[in-house]
Amino acid sequence: MSLLNPPPRLLMGPGPINCYPRVLSAMSTQLVGQYDPIMTGYMNEVMSLYRYVFNTNNDATLLIDGTSRAGIEAVLVSCIEPGDDVLVPVFGRFGHLLAEISQRAGANVHTIEAPWGEVFKPEQIEAAIQKIRPKVLALVQGDTSTTMLQPLEDIGEICTRYDVLFYSDATASIGGNPFEADKWKLDAVSVGLQKCLGGPSGSAPITLSDKYVQTVRKRQHVEAGIRNENHMDGLGLRIRSNYFDIPMILDYWGTERLNHHTEATSMLYAARECALQLREESLENSINRHKLHGDAMLAGVQGLNLKPFGDLKHKMNNVVGVHIPEDINGEDIRHTMLHQYNIEIGTSFGPLHGKIWRIGTMGYNARKDAVLHTLQALENTLRRAGHKLQSGLATDMAFDVYTNEEN
The missing domain is CATH 3.40.640.10 (Type I PLP-dependent aspartate aminotransferase-like (Major domain))
Structure with missing residues (x-):
């Protein structure tokens, strides 16, 4: 040891x-x-x-x-x-x-x-x-x-x-x-x-x-x-x-x-x-921060040609469910993300096991660089696995969320 x-x-x-x-x-x-x-x-x-x-x-x-x-x-x-x-x-x-x-x-x-x-x-x-x-x-x-x-x-x-x-x-x-x-x-x-x-x-x-x-x-x-x-x-x-x-x-x-x-x-x-x-941050600012980065992640996964899971009107600010494409091995994607990029994303349980990924933006990780880094790594991993997507669109859509917030 x-x-x-x-x-x-x-x-x-x-x-x-x-x-x-x-x-x-x-x-x-x-x-x-x-x-x-x-x-x-x-x-x-x-x-x-x-x-x-x-x-x-x-x-x-x-x-x-x-x-x-x-x-x-x-x-x-x-x-x-x-x-x-x-x-x-x-x-x-x-x-x-x-x-x-x-x-x-x-x-x-x-x-x-x-x-x-x-x-x-x-x-x-x-x-x-x-x-x-x-x-x-x-x-x-x-x-x-x-x-x-x-x-x-x-x-x-x-x-x-x-x-x-x-x-x-x-x-x-x-x-x-x-x-x-x-x-x-x-x-x-x-x-x-x-x-x-x-x-x-x-x-x-x-x-x-x-x-x-x-x-x-x-x-x-x-x-x-x-x-x-x-x-x-x-x-x-x-x-x-x-x-x-x-x-x-x-x-x-x-x-x-x-x-x-x-x-x-x-x-x-x-x-x-x-x-x-x-x-020190204030509850209001913390909630707003989680919503901002959660919205950016949601936009980003949609830019990856992925479908969000569930009723989005009732989605938590801090985590998004994502349908795994039928022609993609979800665990292989998670394995590559973890071992090649050092990024962990989640699977799910029960009737959703193997059907969705869960991607969080919470606490210390509810920040722009974490969101963009995750989207870039996921885009490259999905592309190499044969998933059809438009290169760069995910981070562009996330950036649009951030730009709209700044304006």
Whole structure:
């Protein structure tokens, strides 16, 4: 074995992406003890910074130590009791993930499905809520498997009318697309760092409404052996995970600092730097930047004589799906891009596996040179594979997007 020396990849897939240099630098900062006032001060700063990221005033805004899936699991396992009804609208791979985690937590899971490449209308979700009367609605905002962005603006009001907890996983979309936790009346949100926030996977910021916190606090002090009419014993009410027990984690992050785990200090440094960089740029500017470079990439792939996937009215700013031409081996193209140009683009899952590529423009890689370099490499790779295209048109069309923005 030797010193770590990975190749200089340009990660232009659906995530993870290359980290902002400042985030990498922050991760190399020396550790301090978890109860050192310097460390608890950084924790307080992280809570404040992520209130900005989520557009919320929620006190309960903090980090779950683990990947974005850890945040999902913590939110769902902590609020779902065995036998609860949970509604999951599925429009891609990650809706299926929310359904699976909810089922493992003991929920009666109900799903409705939209074709991959489409999203749900509010009335479809309301009709399902009226029928099922769930305790929780779990809904992905941006699903990178399809590149679609589910509108959330009207869903919170529906959930409020029917007394449903509204949870969204916004890992793929936060920071590059509009997100309004309070305005849209969300009760719980979880994300990861490895997309538009420009960090590594390994920390999951979450924010929780007072309603959500009150719901999970009711389970906190249930003792084993307590009987009630709904459960054979008190274990039925207890949160089924110690590590993902949100009331305990809230106590760790709160003023009492009750020991629950040892905070992942280097990941907290990374999460802090991601949010600090976003605040310095401003949410509005970050969203506009992701839209600009996403629009340029979309124009560019169309200039390559490639067809974008899905309903473009609901495409995320930060990733585009591209139909693989029938006469092209999609994996051969990805292999050449990776090993000849050091550029990674993504494949997809489920019914889209082998049918589309997914090309991201997010975080540190939402910039002009990354877009143009990727389009030039993809053009040459496709041309050599026999795909018919007009040389130079892809970058010309991307440049047109940039020129129109400047004007």
